[in-house]
Amino acid sequence: MGTAASPGIAIGKVLILEEENLDYQKKTIEDVEGEKARLHDALESSKEQLQVIKDKVEREMGNDKAEIFQAHLLVLADPELISAVENKIENEKINAEAALDATVEQFATLFANMDNDYMKERASDIRDVGSRILKNLLGIDSVNLAALDDEVVLIADDLTPSDTAQVNKDKVLGFATKIGGRTSHTAIMARSLELPAVVGVSEILDIVENGDQIIVDGVDGNIIINPSDDQLASYNNKAKEYEQRKARLAELKDLAGETKDGHRVELVANIGTPKDVKGALTNGAEGIGLFRSEFLYMDRDSFPTEEEQFEAYKEVAEKMEGPVVIRTLDIGGDKELSYLDLPEEMNPFLGYRAIRICLDRTDIFKTQLRAILRASAYGEVKIMYPMISALEQLRASNEILEEVKVELKSENIDFNENLEVGMMIEIPAAAMIADILAKETDFFSIGTNDLIQYTTATDRMNENISHLYQPFHPALLRLIKRVVEAAHAEGNWAGMCGEMAGDKRLAPYLLGVGLDEFSMSAVSIPEVKDQIRNMTLEEAKEIAQKALTFSTAEEVEAFLSNI
Amino acid sequence: MTINIILLKFLNLKYKLFGGIEMVEKKVVIKNETGIHARPASMIVQLANKYGAEVTLGKDGNEVNAKSIMGIMSLGVSKSTEVTVKAEGEDAQDAVNALVELLESGFGE
Numbered sequence: 001m002g003t004a005a006s007p008g009i010a011i012g013k014v015l016i017l018e019e020e021n022l023d024y025q026k027k028t029i030e031d032v033e034g035e036k037a038r039l040h041d042a043l044e045s046s047k048e049q050l051q052v053i054k055d056k057v058e059r060e061m062g063n064d065k066a067e068i069f070q071a072h073l074l075v076l077a078d079p080e081l082i083s084a085v086e087n088k089i090e091n092e093k094i095n096a097e098a099a100l101d102a103t104v105e106q107f108a109t110l111f112a113n114m115d116n117d118y119m120k121e122r123a124s125d126i127r128d129v130g131s132r133i134l135k136n137l138l139g140i141d142s143v144n145l146a147a148l149d150d151e152v153v154l155i156a157d158d159l160t161p162s163d164t165a166q167v168n169k170d171k172v173l174g175f176a177t178k179i180g181g182r183t184s185h186t187a188i189m190a191r192s193l194e195l196p197a198v199v200g201v202s203e204i205l206d207i208v209e210n211g212d213q214i215i216v217d218g219v220d221g222n223i224i225i226n227p228s229d230d231q232l233a234s235y236n237n238k239a240k241e242y243e244q245r246k247a248r249l250a251e252l253k254d255l256a257g258e259t260k261d262g263h264r265v266e267l268v269a270n271i272g273t274p275k276d277v278k279g280a281l282t283n284g285a286e287g288i289g290l291f292r293s294e295f296l297y298m299d300r301d302s303f304p305t306e307e308e309q310f311e312a313y314k315e316v317a318e319k320m321e322g323p324v325v326i327r328t329l330d331i332g333g334d335k336e337l338s339y340l341d342l343p344e345e346m347n348p349f350l351g352y353r354a355i356r357i358c359l360d361r362t363d364i365f366k367t368q369l370r371a372i373l374r375a376s377a378y379g380e381v382k383i384m385y386p387m388i389s390a391l392e393q394l395r396a397s398n399e400i401l402e403e404v405k406v407e408l409k410s411e412n413i414d415f416n417e418n419l420e421v422g423m424m425i426e427i428p429a430a431a432m433i434a435d436i437l438a439k440e441t442d443f444f445s446i447g448t449n450d451l452i453q454y455t456t457a458t459d460r461m462n463e464n465i466s467h468l469y470q471p472f473h474p475a476l477l478r479l480i481k482r483v484v485e486a487a488h489a490e491g492n493w494a495g496m497c498g499e500m501a502g503d504k505r506l507a508p509y510l511l512g513v514g515l516d517e518f519s520m521s522a523v524s525i526p527e528v529k530d531q532i533r534n535m536t537l538e539e540a541k542e543i544a545q546k547a548l549t550f551s552t553a554e555e556v557e558a559f560l561s562n563i
Numbered sequence: 564m565t566i567n568i569i570l571l572k573f574l575n576l577k578y579k580l581f582g583g584i585e586m587v588e589k590k591v592v593i594k595n596e597t598g599i600h601a602r603p604a605s606m607i608v609q610l611a612n613k614y615g616a617e618v619t620l621g622k623d624g625n626e627v628n629a630k631s632i633m634g635i636m637s638l639g640v641s642k643s644t645e646v647t648v649k650a651e652g653e654d655a656q657d658a659v660n661a662l663v664e665l666l667e668s669g670f671g672e
Contacts, residue, residue, distance in 0.1 A: 071601040074608050074632040081633055107633055114639055122601070122636060301600040339597050 010174025104130030249526030287322030289519020317379025448498025512544025616652030
């Protein structure tokens with residue numbers, strides 16, 4: 001039916017997040033004061049709704065993510081906006097909806113026509129606030145995810161970051177969406193919220209209605225609508241079993257990632273913000289294998305300062321009590337920053353992004369490196385460069401790092417002079433010269449999400465060909481083996497931070513070829529650890545050898561799924 | 564001459580007696596990298612709203628209501644732009660002082 005995106009079973013009432021219909025009729029009115037009163041009522045309701053959202057986001061995600069809602073509140077209270085709408089009502093004798101819509105469009109167009117990219121984006125903020133006021137005028141109940149009354153299962157075409165930012169786990173039991181795959185935003189957010197989710201259910205919006213009872217089976221990817229008593233009983237059992245299994249795996253939390261014959265690997269977590277550390281720790285992560293630093297740069301309207309970055313890195317370094325690998329800025333492609341003018345590209349994934357931006361904008365790069373180095377005085381911090389495609393880039397990055405170290409020393413600022421500096425292997429060229437690169441770096445971390453895309457020339461978000469995105473492709477198996485061996489030849493360790501590391505079916509192969517560190521979504525750690533603890537390194541090596549004899553991804557997957 | 568001085572003193576006295584409809588104006592150059600975006604604009608609006616005076620922000624002859632977030636953002640102020648803070652009303656001097664301080668501080672960025 002769909003793709004299992006986040007494990008668990010959710011049984012509850014359907015709530016559909018619709019694209020709302022905001023059609024209204026422009027009418028002539030006589031009661032000007034009455035119409036103005038309607039406007040002010042709608043403004044008041046909008047203000048209350050936004051206040052709830054802002055408070056929640058502030059509490060749960062931090063002040064800087066809540067800033068944009070503060071700006072929205074000020075737009076609502078804007079004297080120029082309000083007087084413009086009131087004047088239209090009075091002078092043109094039209095209803096509040098029409099007056100509001102016209103005024104909002106005027107302001108939005110004003111911003112949309114500005115030269116500055118940042119200002120252009122504010123047009124959509126203004127329209128967003130405008131829609132909210134309009135909804136209140138029309139009496140359309142805006143589903144306020146932050147303030148639901150009942151427990152529900154959310155159904156939508158897709159969920160945006162601001163939808164998921166507002167989810168209250170007490171009320172939202174799980175998700176099902178029409179589009180998306182295991183690595184889409186909804187899937188990743190569901191896993192970090194630890195809520196069951198099934199994505200890519202193309203017919204979902206056609207077959208459910210608000211209030212239907214639904215079972216979302218995030219373990220096997222099934223959806224059942226208005227289940228029979230038998231089905232309910234069976235799934236309640238499945239849910240119980242799942243919870244029990246989860247509890248047993250939680251017991252594994254403090255056990256080591258060690259095979260039966262004593263071979264030890266590091267099991268660590270991928271995180272996006274300091275708030276994710278808690279989940280990492282409860283799932284038994286012994287460190288962080290990928291700290292995605294770009295969340296510090298996203299959903300805000302200015303660069304994060306060195307201080308802000310330092311505080312975030314330091315917080316994680318102190319809380320983890322284990323290695324923390326911080327990846328330098330990795331944006332461009334599918335992630336954009338409104339305050340950094342990135343060129344429009346035909347092919348952003350092959351374009352000006354990540355380390356390429358940092359080597360060009362060394363001001364941005366140095367600020368980040370300074371912050372990371374300063375944090376290294378507080379814990380076992382390591383640095384990792386993304387998207388290296390040639391030795392020259394590695395050298396250039398390391399040179400800039402040296403400059404920053406010299407600066408900090410001259411300012412008498414403490415940092416770990418011996419901190420490990422490594423790089424991601426996500427571009428096939430880098431994998432092919434891993435032996436050369438290994439000589440000038442301390443470790444590799446294989447970024448399989450992008451490595452698969454580049455190696456098989458597949459865009460994972462493209463529904464037409466996403467089936468070609470194959471983690472079990474023989475090419476990937478070979479590249480991984482090559483990279484691990486190249487690292488070991490220079491006495492370096494090799495890790496993996498892409499989604500493949502969290503797929504327990506691949507654990508035997510990865511163990512067998514010698515992977516030293518497995519970094520994944522925290523919630524996947526217990527299962528992978530369980531798999532590792534239940535085999536010997538010898539068995540793993542045999543499995544790896546066998547896996548390499550197959551010619552197609554299908555064969556490899558079938559083999560590894562049936563061990 | 565003497566008559567003028569008396570007139571001036573009278574006007575000043577009248578000014579003081581009536582609490583002063585002052586008009587205060589000061590120019591500031593914007594320092595921070597990304598100019599006046601959502602966060603600084605929010606700070607300006609919230610600060611301006613603390614004063615009873617009418618406050619405006621001007622750039623290149625365009626003046627906007629400093630209590631209006633849309634107004635401020637539509638001014639499109641970037642780094643190194645000179646803006647004029649103007650206030651008219653009872654607490655005009657306080658308003659201008661406070662706003663100038665905020666603008667000069669770079670909004671804590």
